[in-house]
Amino acid sequence: MTLDDSQIQKLMLYLRIDNQLENGLVEDLGNAALSWCERYCDGTFQTDPLPAPETPLDSEYLHQTGHLILFTPEIWQAVMILTAYWYANREAAFGPAYQQPFTVTAIIDRYRIFSDS
Numbered sequence: 001m002t003l004d005d006s007q008i009q010k011l012m013l014y015l016r017i018d019n020q021l022e023n024g025l026v027e028d029l030g031n032a033a034l035s036w037c038e039r040y041c042d043g044t045f046q047t048d049p050l051p052a053p054e055t056p057l058d059s060e061y062l063h064q065t066g067h068l069i070l071f072t073p074e075i076w077q078a079v080m081i082l083t084a085y086w087y088a089n090r091e092a093a094f095g096p097a098y099q100q101p102f103t104v105t106a107i108i109d110r111y112r113i114f115s116d117s
Contacts, residue, residue, distance in 0.1 A: 003030045033082035042113045043067030078107040
């Protein structure tokens with residue numbers, strides 16, 4: 001999943017950027033934040049409703065689909081916060097920039113999948 005143009009524009013508003021000069025940077029940071037959130041959750045976000053498995057614990061279904069996670073407004077909020085954090089700290093080479101904001105992990109922890117392997 002990547003961010004679409006309307007989501008990029010929402011990020012620009014969230015960051016209070018009123019020119020088009022940094023569209024590329026915001027798009028890159030937003031897609032990186034989205035990717036980070038997907039990896040953190042150990043799944044793949046999708047905007048369409050999730051298909052129901054034939055049985056609740058159908059392991060073959062999970063093997064074929066992987067961990068699909070519905071992209072909710074909560075996850076979108078986490079992506080916006082993380083994008084803003086990276087935008088504000090884009091010059092840092094050490095210090096707090098390597099740590100993700102607690103707010104982001106607190107929001108998306110409920111979507112995180114812990115596998116046995």
